[in-house]
Amino acid sequence: MKAAIFYEDELKEAVVLQDDGIDDLFSALQKHNPNTSILSSVINHSPGIEQLLNKATRFHKLSSASILPFTIPVGKPETMGTDRIAMAAAAVHLFPGKNNLAIGLGSCITFNFINMSAQFLGGSISPGMEMRFKAMNYYTAKLPVAKPDWNVPLIGYDTMTNLQSGVILGIAKEIEGIINEYEKRFGNFNVLLTGGDIPYFEPHIKKQIFAHPELIFKGLYAISKINNA
DSSP states (O other), X not given: OXXXXXXXXXXXXXXXXXXXXXXXXXXHHHHHOOSEEEEOOSSOOOHHHHHHHHHHSEEEEOOTTSOOSSBOOSSOGGGSXXXXXXXXXXXXXXXXXXXXXXXXXXXXXXXXXXXXXSBEEEEEEEEOHHHHHHHHHHTSSSOOOOOOOSSOOSSOSSHHHHHHIIIIIHHHHHHHHHHHHHHHHHOSOXXXXXXXXXXXXXXXXXXXXXXXXXXXXXXXXXXHHHHTO
């Protein structure tokens, strides 16, 4: 769990929230005294977080009912993860009137396409880096859980480097392959890469990308400005 503080449209500080997040969040609120807040959650978070934010700020909880800077004309908008909504909002905010592919590198890898008409058309979801490392250990008798490393060889020379090459380079080529397929259909578009795992993959991706680990925060801020106006 993380929190970010914005001042005059600029990200000033990001805070990692420990345990249930209440104490660290309270400290951040005391330190910065923000006027407004927004919460995006895809976990069963402590109810005290919402209570604290609602008491200390003008609070908005992100959901499919929120006012968004884009539309979702396909599928069921109410099932869309709030992290993907925030990525789409960041893409529209940073590159309005453009085709954008926002890629999130988290527990899962999400591909999120927003066209030049600000329509979120959907995308795809696949297992993330840590999930792949753990799965190979869990579903086999002898494979260990490999540690991530960006500097991995194409041809692994032992068990650990074989696992690292398979996951790190495999994901990098998966990302490039998906980008290639979007290029065939849409031509020019922006590629936005976000998530804490960026350092492991950015060196291996040859495509021109806009990489920012805190992109979701920028999207949440843009949504907050609309809903907390």
